[in-house]
Amino acid sequence: MSARDSILKRLRERTDGPLMAPVSDFSVMGGRNWTHDERLAHFEEKITSVHGEVIHTDKTNWTDALKKVLTDKNVKRLGMGREHPVAVEAREALARGDIELIDVDRDIEDWQREQFDILEAGLTSTRGGIAETGSLWLWPTSDEPRRLSLVPPLHIAVLDADAIEDTFFDVIAAHDWAGNMPTNALLISGPSKTADIEQTLAYGVHGPRELVILMRH
Numbered sequence: 001m002s003a004r005d006s007i008l009k010r011l012r013e014r015t016d017g018p019l020m021a022p023v024s025d026f027s028v029m030g031g032r033n034w035t036h037d038e039r040l041a042h043f044e045e046k047i048t049s050v051h052g053e054v055i056h057t058d059k060t061n062w063t064d065a066l067k068k069v070l071t072d073k074n075v076k077r078l079g080m081g082r083e084h085p086v087a088v089e090a091r092e093a094l095a096r097g098d099i100e101l102i103d104v105d106r107d108i109e110d111w112q113r114e115q116f117d118i119l120e121a122g123l124t125s126t127r128g129g130i131a132e133t134g135s136l137w138l139w140p141t142s143d144e145p146r147r148l149s150l151v152p153p154l155h156i157a158v159l160d161a162d163a164i165e166d167t168f169f170d171v172i173a174a175h176d177w178a179g180n181m182p183t184n185a186l187l188i189s190g191p192s193k194t195a196d197i198e199q200t201l202a203y204g205v206h207g208p209r210e211l212v213i214l215m216r217h
Contacts, residue, residue, distance in 0.1 A: 030166065032131075032170075034131060036162070039164050039166060040161060043134050046131075046133055046134020050134070052213060053210070053211065055214050056215050056217065057217070059216045062158065063089055063093035064093075066093065066123070067093065067094070069212055073154055075099065075121045077120045077121075078101055078119075078121050078122070079102045079115070079121065079151075079152055080102070082103060086124075087123070087143070104122070104145060104148050105145070120152060120153065120154065121153070121154035121155070121156055122148040122151065122152040122155055123148075124144050126159045127163070128163035128164060128165060130165060130171060131165065134189055135168070135187050136187070139182045139184070139185055139186075146184060149186065149207075149208070152208060153208055155191070155208040157214070158216065159214065159216065160215075161215050161216060188211065191207070191208050192205060192206045192209060193205070
């Protein structure tokens with residue numbers, strides 16, 4: 001008898017039937033019941049603790065906040081989509097400025113070096129946020145591919161304040177991930193960081209070294 005079989009035999013002898021996972025209502029994974037203001041406070045506390053930057057704005061004037069971020073960060077080349085309402089509004093607001101707007105919906109092989117060499121920032125929408133962990137969640141599309149939030153050194157994410165939910169479990173349940181599983185979901189909880197080399201924390205090694213969230217109220 002193998003060690004595995006021996007362990008399973010002893011376990012079965014201590015139960016009245018076959019080994020089964022205990023029934024759970026998953027209440028430990030949800031049920032925070034935070035208010036809207038508590039949710040926002042939890043989200044901001046968590047994501048700013050790992051060097052994420054949150055800028056509060058509103059749905060009418062959020063592009064003014066975007067312009068200020070681009071000016072403050074000295075961004076001259078911004079990668080973005082074309083079809084999502086966030087991209088449409090941003091393009092209209094930035095059309096007459098001196099920032100080069102770079103369309104990212106292209107075959108990666110056609111501009112593989114260009115996207116690494118010239119993109120200074122990427123602008124994306126988000127599907128929502130998770131208060132418990134201070135995370136953004138995104139569903140990449142051909143219009144806003146995954147690399148848009150991964151390659152540029154600065155990721156600017158637009159998040160609606162009323163789209164933040166308490167926990168990851170609440171997101172999965174509310175948006176029916178069981179029946180509508182995304183092919184590629186991103187959870188972003190801060191800028192890229194690692195301490196692999198000599199236990200020294202470094203930002204931007206595996207992705208953006210800065211994350212700015214424009215939170216629209």
